Amino acid sequence: MADTEQLAGPGRPDYRAARFLTSASKLSQCPPDAGWEVAFAGRSNAGKSSAINSLTGNSKLAKTSRTPGRTQLINFFELSASQRLVDLPGYGFAKVPLSVKRAWTRQVENYLAQRRSLRGLVLLMDVRHPLQPFDQQLLAWALEASMPVHILLTKADKLARGPAGNTLLKVRAQLQTWGELVSVQLFSALKHAGREELVAVLDAWLTDPGVLDEDLQE
Numbered sequence: 001m002a003d004t005e006q007l008a009g010p011g012r013p014d015y016r017a018a019r020f021l022t023s024a025s026k027l028s029q030c031p032p033d034a035g036w037e038v039a040f041a042g043r044s045n046a047g048k049s050s051a052i053n054s055l056t057g058n059s060k061l062a063k064t065s066r067t068p069g070r071t072q073l074i075n076f077f078e079l080s081a082s083q084r085l086v087d088l089p090g091y092g093f094a095k096v097p098l099s100v101k102r103a104w105t106r107q108v109e110n111y112l113a114q115r116r117s118l119r120g121l122v123l124l125m126d127v128r129h130p131l132q133p134f135d136q137q138l139l140a141w142a143l144e145a146s147m148p149v150h151i152l153l154t155k156a157d158k159l160a161r162g163p164a165g166n167t168l169l170k171v172r173a174q175l176q177t178w179g180e181l182v183s184v185q186l187f188s189a190l191k192h193a194g195r196e197e198l199v200a201v202l203d204a205w206l207t208d209p210g211v212l213d214e215d216l217q218e
Contacts, residue, residue: 031084
């Protein structure tokens with residue numbers, strides 16, 4: 001997690017200027033651990049790549065696949081010289097040996113535990129199947145590390161407004177014991193619904209608060 005004594009960060013990111021930076025199969029291959037970054041994590045079918053593409057307005061930025069779990073690398077996307085989005089391998093991906101799954105789990109854990117520039121975690125869950133065991137395990141780890149987590153209940157377009165809203169309320173109720181480190185919202189990459197709410201969270205994590213204050217005073 002980011003060291004509070006790092007230099008102050010830049011202003012608001014331009015998400016539509018995002019570009020692919022590099023991929024890493026292990027921590028030693030990641031870009032220099034400087035600046036600020038936010039990681040996206042979730043089950044293989046939670047729609048991480050689609051969410052990143054919706055956020056950035058670039059349908060080809062993060063590769064999507066009809067085969068869940070095809071992306072098994074840590075992918076970095078640059079917003080500025082000191083701001084990045086990180087697409088972590090989807091956990092629970094199928095059709096690979098158990099040894100491979102365990103190796104990738106270790107690499108993701110190493111990244112989350114040791115990456116000093118990591119400012120927060122966006123945890124994606126299918127709104128129809130929230131808080132699965134893997135989700136709860138990752139959430140518990142992040143909170144133990146005092147890392148802020150923002151949950152996206154994805155594919156909200158698959159449910160009518162009433163059931164989707166009810167699911168949001170239930171998840172919020174289940175998360176009350178976790179305190180202010182966790183927030184949750186509905187999100188649809190297909191409809192680009194919830195993008196502004198997500199941007200507000202990312203801005204807070206990736207932006208120097210002093211710069212935001214100056215903007216408000218103008």
